[in-house]
Amino acid sequence: MNEYMINLDKVSRTYKEKNGTDFVALNQISLNVKKGTIHGLIGPNGAGKSTTMKILSTLLLPSSGTVTMKGIELQSNLNAVRQDINFIYGGERDLYWRLTARENLEYFSALYSLKGVEQKEKIKELLELVQLTDVANKKVETYSKGMKQRLQIARGLLNNPRILLLDEPTIGLDRQSAEEFKNIIRHLAANGTTILFTSHYLEEVEDLSDEITIISRGEIVASGTAQELRSNIGKELYVHAVVENVVNRKQAITLFSRYFGDELSVEKYVERTGNVIEMKVSLSNKKLDDVKLSSFVQNSKIREWKIGSPSLDEIYRYYTTV
Amino acid sequence: MRRWGTLIWLSYKEQYATFNLISFMVYKIVQPMIQVIFFVLLISKNGDSNIKSVVLTNIILAAVVNAAVYSGVILSNERVQGTLKLIVASRNDTFKIVFLRSLAGIIDAIIMVIVPIILAKFVLHIDINSIDIIAVVITVFLGMLAAIPLSLLIGSMSLITTDLNLFINLFIFVINFFSGALFSSQKLPYLWQVISNFIPLHNSIQFAMAIFNERQPHINWQLVIFSGREISISIVLIIVNVVIYKKFERTAQKGGTLELY
Amino acid sequence: MRVLLTSLRLQFKQSLSRSTYRFVIIIQPILNTILLYFILSNKNFVNVGEYLFVNVSVMNLWSSIVFSSLSDLTREKRMGVLGSNFASPVKFQWIYGGKVIANLILALWSFAVSYLIIQYVFDLNIVLPNVYTLITVYFLLLISFTTLSLFLSYFFLLNRQAIFWINVLEYPIYLLSGIATSIQKLPWFLQIISWLLPTKWIVGLLHQIFNAKYNILTSANVYGLLILTALYGIGIIVMNNIMERKILVEGQLEVY
Ligand SMILES: Nc1ncnc2c1ncn2[C@@H]1O[C@H](COP(=O)(O)OP(=O)(O)O)[C@@H](O)[C@H]1O
Ligand SMILES: [Mg+2]
Numbered sequence: 001m002n003e004y005m006i007n008l009d010k011v012s013r014t015y016k017e018k019n020g021t022d023f024v025a026l027n028q029i030s031l032n033v034k035k036g037t038i039h040g041l042i043g044p045n046g047a048g049k050s051t052t053m054k055i056l057s058t059l060l061l062p063s064s065g066t067v068t069m070k071g072i073e074l075q076s077n078l079n080a081v082r083q084d085i086n087f088i089y090g091g092e093r094d095l096y097w098r099l100t101a102r103e104n105l106e107y108f109s110a111l112y113s114l115k116g117v118e119q120k121e122k123i124k125e126l127l128e129l130v131q132l133t134d135v136a137n138k139k140v141e142t143y144s145k146g147m148k149q150r151l152q153i154a155r156g157l158l159n160n161p162r163i164l165l166l167d168e169p170t171i172g173l174d175r176q177s178a179e180e181f182k183n184i185i186r187h188l189a190a191n192g193t194t195i196l197f198t199s200h201y202l203e204e205v206e207d208l209s210d211e212i213t214i215i216s217r218g219e220i221v222a223s224g225t226a227q228e229l230r231s232n233i234g235k236e237l238y239v240h241a242v243v244e245n246v247v248n249r250k251q252a253i254t255l256f257s258r259y260f261g262d263e264l265s266v267e268k269y270v271e272r273t274g275n276v277i278e279m280k281v282s283l284s285n286k287k288l289d290d291v292k293l294s295s296f297v298q299n300s301k302i303r304e305w306k307i308g309s310p311s312l313d314e315i316y317r318y319y320t321t322v
Numbered sequence: 323m324r325r326w327g328t329l330i331w332l333s334y335k336e337q338y339a340t341f342n343l344i345s346f347m348v349y350k351i352v353q354p355m356i357q358v359i360f361f362v363l364l365i366s367k368n369g370d371s372n373i374k375s376v377v378l379t380n381i382i383l384a385a386v387v388n389a390a391v392y393s394g395v396i397l398s399n400e401r402v403q404g405t406l407k408l409i410v411a412s413r414n415d416t417f418k419i420v421f422l423r424s425l426a427g428i429i430d431a432i433i434m435v436i437v438p439i440i441l442a443k444f445v446l447h448i449d450i451n452s453i454d455i456i457a458v459v460i461t462v463f464l465g466m467l468a469a470i471p472l473s474l475l476i477g478s479m480s481l482i483t484t485d486l487n488l489f490i491n492l493f494i495f496v497i498n499f500f501s502g503a504l505f506s507s508q509k510l511p512y513l514w515q516v517i518s519n520f521i522p523l524h525n526s527i528q529f530a531m532a533i534f535n536e537r538q539p540h541i542n543w544q545l546v547i548f549s550g551r552e553i554s555i556s557i558v559l560i561i562v563n564v565v566i567y568k569k570f571e572r573t574a575q576k577g578g579t580l581e582l583y
Numbered sequence: 584m585r586v587l588l589t590s591l592r593l594q595f596k597q598s599l600s601r602s603t604y605r606f607v608i609i610i611q612p613i614l615n616t617i618l619l620y621f622i623l624s625n626k627n628f629v630n631v632g633e634y635l636f637v638n639v640s641v642m643n644l645w646s647s648i649v650f651s652s653l654s655d656l657t658r659e660k661r662m663g664v665l666g667s668n669f670a671s672p673v674k675f676q677w678i679y680g681g682k683v684i685a686n687l688i689l690a691l692w693s694f695a696v697s698y699l700i701i702q703y704v705f706d707l708n709i710v711l712p713n714v715y716t717l718i719t720v721y722f723l724l725l726i727s728f729t730t731l732s733l734f735l736s737y738f739f740l741l742n743r744q745a746i747f748w749i750n751v752l753e754y755p756i757y758l759l760s761g762i763a764t765s766i767q768k769l770p771w772f773l774q775i776i777s778w779l780l781p782t783k784w785i786v787g788l789l790h791q792i793f794n795a796k797y798n799i800l801t802s803a804n805v806y807g808l809l810i811l812t813a814l815y816g817i818g819i820i821v822m823n824n825i826m827e828r829k830i831l832v833e834g835q836l837e838v839y
Pocket of ligand 2 (some may be wrong): 167
C-alpha cells in the first residue's frame with residue numbers, strides 16, 4: 001500500500017445547492033497515485049476535477065470515503081500533511097499583487113518555516129527556475145498573465161513539496177512557457193515528487209502522464225496508462241466512421257453486421273453530428289480480412305473509416321460523451 | 323423616451339441586483355437616517371439651532387450625496403467586472419450612457435427624502451407644514467440637478483484612478499463641509515465662505531434653510547439668488563464635466579487604465 | 584511567531600503602498616478634525632480640544648478597522664490568496680492576526696495627526712497625560728481593537744456583502760460609542776450593545792486620562808476593555824472553528 005503517495009478510497013463529495021438540494025460532485029471515487037509518478041486527471045467542465053484537487057489540497061473535506069496522503073489519513077490530520085504538499089492553480093490568483101515577486105515568495109516561504117540563508121537560496125533558485133529574477137523586485141500587478149502564472153509555480157515549489165497538485169497549471173501560458181513548465185514537472189517527478197494534475201490539453205496530458213484518469217460527472221470512467229486506456233477500448237475493435245445515411249443505432253448495426261456477421265456485438269454506440277459514429281464492438285473472431293474490409297467500406301458508402309488504437313482524444317470523447 | 327426610461331430603470335435594478343429588500347432598505351433608508359441622527363445630535367449640542375431646519379436639510383444632504391455617489395460606484399463596479407471596457411468600446415456614446423446612469427440616482431433621492439421626512443414628522447414629532455413640503459420638493463429638485471455633475475465627476479474619475487474610494491471620500495467631505503447643513507458657513511474664514519458659494523449643493527441648502535427658518539412664507543430675492551446660483555453652477559459644471567469626461571476617456575484608452583482591475 | 588512578524592512586515596508594505604490607506608491614516612483624521620471643529624465650535628466648555636480629540640480619534644480607529652478587517656480581506660479574497668494561506672501549515676489566526684496588528688499600529692498614528700492639528704492649527708490646548716498612562720492606553724487600544732478587528736474579519740470573511748454592512752455600520756457605531764450623545768440617553772437595548780463595543784469604553788477612558796489626577800487603574804473603562812478583549816478572544820476561537828467548518832465542510836471558499 002505504501003508505494004501510493006495519494007490514495008482515494010470511495011471518496012464522495014456533495015455540495016449544498018442554493019435551493020437546498022444536495023449536488024453530488026464526486027461519487028465514490030477511488031484513485032491511487034504512486035510515488036514519483038505523474039498522474040493526469042481529465043474530464044469535462046464540472047466533472048469534479050477541481051473538487052478532487054481541493055480535497056487533496058486540504059481546502060475541502062470529503063463527505064465520505066477515506067483520503068490517504070503519504071500514508072497519513074487526511075481527514076483528521078490536515079496539518080500533518082500540509083508541510084509536504086503544495087498546489088498550483090491556474091490563472092492569476094494566489095498572489096499578493098501589491099507586493100513584489102520576491103516579497104511574495106518571502107511571505108509564503110515563511111508560512112512553510114523557511115528562514116535565513118536557506119530561505120534566500122530557495123527564493124533565488126526558484127526565481128531563476130521560472131525566469132523572473134530580472135523582475136523580482138517589481139510589483140506583481142505590473143506582471144503579464146504568464147509572469148504571474150510562473151510566479152505561482154515558484155510559490156507552489158517553495159516547500160519542496162513531496163506531493164504537488166496542479167489544477168490546470170498551464171492555462172494562459174504560451175507554448176514555450178508551457179513547455180518549460182512541463183520540463184520542470186518531469187524533473188520534479190524524476191526526483192521523487194508525486195504529481196497529480198488536471199488539464200484540458202490532452203496532448204499535454206498524454207505527453208506528461210505516467211497514468212491517466214478520466215472523470216465524468218463525478219465518477220471515474222477509466223484509469224490507467226495511456227496504453228491501457230487504449231487497449232481497454234481498442235483491444236477488440238474500435239470503429240470510428242463517417243457514414244452516409246445512417247440515422248440510428250439499428251441501421252448502423254445492420255450495416256456493420258453485413259461485414260462482421262453475427263460475431264458483432266455492440267458494446268457502445270455513439271452518434272455525433274455530421275454522420276460520425278463511434279462504436280466499441282466485440283468480435284469473437286478477431287481476424288480481419290483487409291481486402292474484404294475495404295470492399296465493404298466502398299460498398300457501404302462509408303466515407304472515412306478507422307479501426308484500431310484510438311487517440312487519447314478519441315478515448316476521452318468515447319468516455320465522456322453521453 | 324421610453325428607451326431612456328428603460329435604461330435608467332435597468333441601470334438602477336442592476337446596481338441593486340445583489341440586494342434583497344432588507345439590505346436595500348438598510349442601505350437606502352436606515353443608514354442615511356442614522357447618519358442624519360448622528361449629525362443632528364452633534365449639531366444640537368450647540369443648542370442654538372433650529373431643529374426642524376437642521377433635520378430637513380440634513381436629510382436632503384444625505385439623500386443627494388448618496389445618489390451622486392451611486393453612479394460612481396456603479397462605474398467602478400463595471401471596471402472590476404470588465405464591462406466598462408465594453409461600453410467604451412461599444413459604438414454607443416459613452417457619455418450618454420454614463421449620463422443616464424447618473425439620472426438613475428434620482429429614484430434614490432426621492433425614496434431617500436420622502437421616507438425619512440415622514441418618519442421625522444411622526445417619530446420625532448417635527449412640525450412640518452405645507453410650505454416646508456414645497457421647499458423640500460424644490461430643494462430636492464435643485465439638489466438633483468447639482469448631483470448630476472457630481473456623479474459625472476465620479477464617473478470620470480473612475481476612468482483614471484484605481485482608488486475611487488479615496489476620491490469619493492474626499493468628495494463627500496467637500497460637499498458636506500461646504501453645504502452649510504452641518505454648520506453655518508458663516509463660521510468659515512471669509513475666503514472659504516466665498517468658495518462655498520460655488521460648491522454644488524451649498525445654494526440648495528441655503529435656499530431650504532431660508533424657508534425653514536423664516537416662518538412666514540414668501541418668495542423673496544434671496545431665494546431667487548440661491549436657486550439661480552445652483553442652476554447656473556450645475557449647468558456650467560455639466561458642460562465642464564462633459565469635456566473632462568471625454569478627456570479622461572481618451573487618457574484611459576491611451577494609458578490602458580481601463581484594463582486595471 | 585516568525586510568521587506573525589513576516590506577516591506584519593509585509594502587511595506594512597502592502598498597506599502603505601495603497602493610497603486609500605494613507606488617506607485613512609493621514610488625510611481622514613485631518614478632515615474629521617476640521618469638520619468636527621466647525622460643528623462644535625460654538626460649544627462653550629473648557630476642554631473642547633480634548634473633546635474633539637477623543638471623538639475624532641475613535642472615528643479614525645473605526646475607519647481603520649473597516650479598512651483592515653474588511654476591505655483588505657475582501658481584496659485577499661479577490662486575489663485568491665485565502666486558499667494558499669489556509670492550506671499552509673501555519674494557523675490561520677496567526678497569519679491574519681499579524682495583518683490586523685500591522686494595520687492598527689499604522690492606524691494609531693492618526694491619533695498623532697489629530698493631536699497635532701487640534702493643538703497647533705486650531706490652537707486648542709490639550710494637556711497630555713504622563714507617558715505611562717499613554718503607553719498603557721495605547722496597549723489597551725491595540726489589543727482590544729486587534730481582537731475586535733480579527734473577530735469581525737472572520738465574521739465577514741465568508742460574507743459576500745461584507746463591505747456593504749461595514750459601511751452601513753459606521754454611524755450607528757459612532758452613536759453607540761457615545762460620540763454625538765451620551766449613551767445614557769439611548770434606549771436600554773442599545774446601551775447593552777454599546778457595552779459590547781470597545782469604542783464605548785475607549786471614549787470613556789480617553790476622557791478620563793486628560794484629568795491629570797485620575798488614576799486609570801481604578802477606571803472601569805480599563806476593565807471593560809480587558810473583559811471585552813477576552814470575550815472577543817473567545818469569539819475569535821469560535822469563529823475560527825466555524826470558518827474552518829464552512830470552508831472544509833460546506834466548501835464555501837471559492838478558490839476556483
Ligand atoms: N462550492 C460549491 N457549491 C456548490 N456546487 C459546487 C461548488 N463547487 C463546485 N460545485 C459544483 O460541483 C461540480 C464539480 O465542480 P468542479 O470540481 O469545479 O469541476 P471541474 O473542475 O471538473 O470543472 C460542478 O457542477 C460545480 O458546479
Ligand atoms: Mg476545475
